[in-house]
Amino acid sequence: MIIAERKPLEEIAAMAAPYKKICVLGCNTCVGVCMAGGEKEAAETASLLRIHRNKENQEGEVDVFSLERQCEFEFIDEVLERLKSYDLIISLACGVGVQTMVEHVPSLRVVPGLNTTSMGYPTEQGVWSERCLGCGDCVLHLTMGVCPITRCAKTLLNGPCGGSAEGLCEVGEDIPCAWQLIHDRLSSFSRLNDLNEIQPPKDWSTSHHGGPRTTVREDVRIDRGE
Amino acid sequence: MIAGSNLEKIVNSGNFVVTGELGPPKSSDITQLKHHAEEMKDHVDAYNITDNQTAIVRTSSIACGSTLVQMGLEPIIQITVRDRNRICIQADVLGAHALGIKNILCLSGDHQSFGNEPGSKGVYDIDSMQLLKGLQEMRDENRFMGGDEVEAPISYYLGAVSNPFADPFEYRVDRLEKKINAGASFIQTQCIFDLDRFEKWMELVRERGLHKKAAIMGGVTPIKSLGAARYMKNNVSGITIPDALIDRLKGAEKKKEEGLKICIETIKRLQEIEGVAGVHIMAIAWEEIVPEIVERSGLYPRPQV
Numbered sequence: 001m002i003i004a005e006r007k008p009l010e011e012i013a014a015m016a017a018p019y020k021k022i023c024v025l026g027c028n029t030c031v032g033v034c035m036a037g038g039e040k041e042a043a044e045t046a047s048l049l050r051i052h053r054n055k056e057n058q059e060g061e062v063d064v065f066s067l068e069r070q071c072e073f074e075f076i077d078e079v080l081e082r083l084k085s086y087d088l089i090i091s092l093a094c095g096v097g098v099q100t101m102v103e104h105v106p107s108l109r110v111v112p113g114l115n116t117t118s119m120g121y122p123t124e125q126g127v128w129s130e131r132c133l134g135c136g137d138c139v140l141h142l143t144m145g146v147c148p149i150t151r152c153a154k155t156l157l158n159g160p161c162g163g164s165a166e167g168l169c170e171v172g173e174d175i176p177c178a179w180q181l182i183h184d185r186l187s188s189f190s191r192l193n194d195l196n197e198i199q200p201p202k203d204w205s206t207s208h209h210g211g212p213r214t215t216v217r218e219d220v221r222i223d224r225g226e
Numbered sequence: 227m228i229a230g231s232n233l234e235k236i237v238n239s240g241n242f243v244v245t246g247e248l249g250p251p252k253s254s255d256i257t258q259l260k261h262h263a264e265e266m267k268d269h270v271d272a273y274n275i276t277d278n279q280t281a282i283v284r285t286s287s288i289a290c291g292s293t294l295v296q297m298g299l300e301p302i303i304q305i306t307v308r309d310r311n312r313i314c315i316q317a318d319v320l321g322a323h324a325l326g327i328k329n330i331l332c333l334s335g336d337h338q339s340f341g342n343e344p345g346s347k348g349v350y351d352i353d354s355m356q357l358l359k360g361l362q363e364m365r366d367e368n369r370f371m372g373g374d375e376v377e378a379p380i381s382y383y384l385g386a387v388s389n390p391f392a393d394p395f396e397y398r399v400d401r402l403e404k405k406i407n408a409g410a411s412f413i414q415t416q417c418i419f420d421l422d423r424f425e426k427w428m429e430l431v432r433e434r435g436l437h438k439k440a441a442i443m444g445g446v447t448p449i450k451s452l453g454a455a456r457y458m459k460n461n462v463s464g465i466t467i468p469d470a471l472i473d474r475l476k477g478a479e480k481k482k483e484e485g486l487k488i489c490i491e492t493i494k495r496l497q498e499i500e501g502v503a504g505v506h507i508m509a510i511a512w513e514e515i516v517p518e519i520v521e522r523s524g525l526y527p528r529p530q531v
């Protein structure tokens with residue numbers, strides 16, 4: 001899922017300061033599940049913002065509700081008129097949700113209430129860890145299901161660097177070394193020899209380095225012209 | 227002979243090689259670096275020039291290397307994959323060759339979060355293995371990494387680093403072999419403080435005959451003070467310092483002399499280990515001590531080949 005965390009309230013309040021009719025808009029999919037921007041967090045954010053604005057003697061009102069998904073037109077369309085009635089929408093969706101809304105309804109003024117961090121999963125209660133960077137050419141079959149693009153701080157493809165110590169990455173004490181994990185998994189499947197093959201430079205053109213990506217599936221497209 | 231560098235000639239002659247290390251400054255005033263180069267010029271066969279070491283912005287390795295060439299000395303320029311993509315690295319290698327630089331050492335580089343620009347974007351377009359292989363193919367097959375032709379021949383002596391003290395230990399010799407297969411003719415190791423572990427590693431190296439395929443040079447660093455030892459132990463990635471060594475320094479009256487002694491003992495032991503082709507002395511911030519280390523280790527005068 002997409003993982004995010006709420007921006008500091010001060011930052012949100014500063015974005016909202018010039019506006020009067022404000023809506024905090026939650027999103028109940030990924031960011032709802034990772035407890036950053038779902039219904040509950042949206043209500044919380046709205047009430048904190050109200051208290052803050054009261055203290056600052058700022059006029060206006062802060063409304064709050066949530067969409068099932070801010071990244072799909074259908075869900076936006078259902079509440080279109082309501083959305084248009086606000087001066088400002090503080091979206092608690094990921095960065096994709098914010099952009100879906102402004103592209104679909106250009107007259108809306110939408111600002112992000114979250115910092116979108118990564119794609120990953122909850123590794124324990126209250127901890128979400130990044131697992132995929134969407135590189136566009138998955139190598140997990142070569143690395144026993146551990147992503148070196150995401151989990152190795154240097155995106156190495158040919159084994160651990162000289163900074164790997166006691167299972168940890170040189171970058172931080174709480175970061176496991178991805179290549180130690182890959183090594184251990186290869187070892188447990190008696191496939192350590194795989195590491196001896198020199199992996200060629202990665203073709204990054206399938207990743208964001210090739211420019212913004214669009215995925216087209218002709219077989220499921222609806223021809224709108226005819 | 228591949229590139230005909232002094233380093234390569236001494237390796238081929240079978241003499242025990244001695245290389246030094248120069249760290250470019252955080253300014254463009256390289257007077258001090260030139261001074262250190264002069265100071266140890268009769269005592270080392272070539273000088274590593276670090277590439278923005280520990281991710282700190284410094285005068286470029288190739289610029290300093292070029293200065294050394296002009297002084298009639300021999301640089302080994304380090305290239306990390308942290309700051310440059312394959313376009314820039316290959317361009318720099320062409321430039322280095324044009325400037326008369328004949329030795330290149332390939333490495334990953336410390337992560338940018340360690341340095342003075344922690345907010346920078348790490349490049350890591352290729353890894354150190356792909357760098358070695360790419361540069362080998364540029365040299366031997368006249369081919370850039372992307373497949374285009376290198377329009378005039380280019381040559382250099384290629385090296386890599388190896389850290390026998392990193393984990394997983396059992397993988398470290400595999401990795402060394404991989405680097406040799408990728409094109410490394412010489413290998414410099416991380417600083418050796420744990421000689422037992424190093425010897426164990428060398429045993430594995432000899433079992434596979436890797437010491438015959440590449441010149442393995444043990445890395446050493448003279449420790450100036452107890453604080454320096456503790457700092458390295460706790461803060462420098464990839465270095466392990468056994469507690470016994472810290473205790474020995476602690477117990478010594480003259481720490482500096484003790485640190486020196488430890489370094490010299492290490493070099494003498496390295497000369498005894500079968501398959502060790504030389505020593506790489508990294509006396510960063512204590513460069514003036516290198517001649518004394520080399521002399522007291524019985525490695526002076528240097529062979530003329």
Ligand code: SF4
Nearest residue numbers: 132133135138139147
């Ligand atoms: S290899 Fe690429 S696609 Fe596969 S998990 Fe890693 S980043 Fe994601």
Ligand code: SF4
Nearest residue numbers: 152161169170177178
């Ligand atoms: S320590 Fe491991 S995870 Fe960290 S950069 Fe090195 S190989 Fe990658």
